[in-house]
Amino acid sequence: MLALLIPKTTVAADGVERAGSAIRLLIPATGAAMALVRHDDDGLGQLAASGAIAVGVTTGLKYAIPATRPDGDDHSFPSMHTAIAFSSAEFIRARYGWNYGIPAYVAATFVGYSRVVSDRHYTRDVLAGALIGIGSSALLTTPYKNVQVQAELSTHFTGTHIVYAW
Incomplete structure (x- = not known):
């Protein structure tokens, strides 16, 4: 009975891995689309620059630190997929707000x-x-048009915040 679960687990893990790899590309694509729709050339440049820094630092560390992956492959530390995903997520948050x-x-x-x-x-x-x-994104990303409007719902407050950065 247990042997029947092993292929399912492997298939499920393969599906999760494929989904994660696709989403890793969709997050920066979403950030780029958000900038393009707004005609936000500065934001597009910030996304590209922060992504390049994340990739450069991660690549350097992968070759400087000999770390084996759980599956026995090389270049485990740090995760490039995760660096790209979080660089893009932080860009979206810092540029366009928590919503x-x-x-x-x-x-x-x-x-x-x-x-x-x-x-x-x-x-x-x-x-x-x-x-x-x-x-990488926290260092390079500035709020879009210096103003962000954010909705908040909590037990003590419901409303919006307007944030101005200078």
């Missing part, structure tokens, strides 16, 4: 989960990739 950022972060978290459950990375690899991605 867009929360779904982007949920999607990026799934990407990290997919890398661990498919035995491509350890949790430490995913956390490091997430920190690199978030850090």
